[in-house]
Amino acid sequence: MVSSMDGGAWCARDISLRAQKKFLSRVGGTSSARALVLDEHAAKLLDQFLSVLRERVEKREAEKLVKHVIKAAVKLGVLRRHGQLSAADERALAAFRSKFHTVLMAVVSFCEVEFSYDRGFLQDALRESHQSLKSVVERHLSDKSVSRLAGVFGLASRGELLDSLFAGPLDDDVTKLARMLRKELDRGLL
Template sequence: MAEAGFNSRSLGMQIQKKVFGKLASKGVVKALIDDDSGILLDLLHKLAAKEMDQKRAQKLIKDLIKIVIKVGLLYRNHQFNDTELAIGLKFKMKLRNIALTVISFHEVAFSYDKGFLVGAINDLAKLLHDLVERHLTAKSHTRINNVISFFTVGDVLDKVFMTDGVYNDMLPQVSEIFGRVVDQEWSV
C-alpha cells in the first residue's frame, strides 16, 4: 500500500525537471531543438557575450534553456490544467505578436518603438509566470526574470533595433528566422 501523499507521477515529473535542468547545455539542447531555435540561441549568446562577461552570458542562455525545457516537459506530460492551457495559448499568441513586431521593425525603417516592445515582453513574462506558477520553484521564476530583464533593462534593444545600433547587423537573420517560425509553428 502506498504512503499517504506519495504520487509516483509527481515524483517522476520532479526528477525529469531536475535532470533536464541539469542537462541544459548548448550541446544537449541542439539535439533537442530545431535548427532555427539553435541559431536564435547562438545569436542571443553572441549578443549577451558582448554585453556582459562570458560567465553571465552562459548563465543567461542556460536559464532560457531550462525554462523552455521545463515548460515543454510540463506540456508534453499533460501537467497543465484548462486554465493554464488557456494562459499557454495567450502566451503563444503574445510570442507570435512579438515575433511579428520584430519582423516589422526590421522591414519598416524607423518604426522601432522601444516602449511598445518592452511592454509586450513584460506582458509575455507575466503570462509565463502565471503559466508555471503551480509547477516551478521560485528559482525558476528568478530565471524567467533574469532572461526578461536582459531585454527590458538597459539599452540592448536599442543596440539591436536602432539603424545605427552596434548589433543591428543581427536583425536580418533574427527577422528571417522569426518569419519561418511564425509561418510554420505559431500560425493561428
C-alpha cells in the same frame, strides 16, 4: 565536437541536452527524452540570439540567459507532455505564445521597416508575455525557476539593450536574427 563543459564553444544544443538529461532523469523515461531534443531550427535561433547578446552584455550573462530559456522550455514541455498542466495553465500558455508572437513580429518589423522601432511597445509586450508565462511557472516550478525567468525578461526588457539592437543602423548579427525569425514565423513555427 567539444562540449561547452570542456571549455570549448558554447552551443544551445549542448545546454539543451544537458538540461533535458538532468530533468528527465528525475521525471521521465527515454521516450520523453527523445521527444524533447531541441530541434535544429530552435538551436540555430538560440545560437544567433546568443551571438547578438554577446555583443551587448557580458558573455557569461548572455549564456546564462539562453540557458535559463532552454531549461524553462524543457521543464514546461515535460509537464505538458505528462498532462500536468490544467486547462487554465494551457490557456495561460496560449496567451503567452500569442503575446510572445507579437514580440517576435515587432522585432522583425523593427528590422525590416526603417524608423519603426518603439521601445515602449516592445517593453510592454515583453512584460505582458512574462506575466502570462509567470502565472503557469509559479504553480509548477521552483522559486528559483520563477526568479530565473524574471531575470530573462528583465534583461530582455532593458531599454539600453533594446536601443542598442534597434535604434540606429542594424548590425549584421541582428539582421541575420531577424531573417531567421521571419523565416520561422512564415513557416508557422513560432
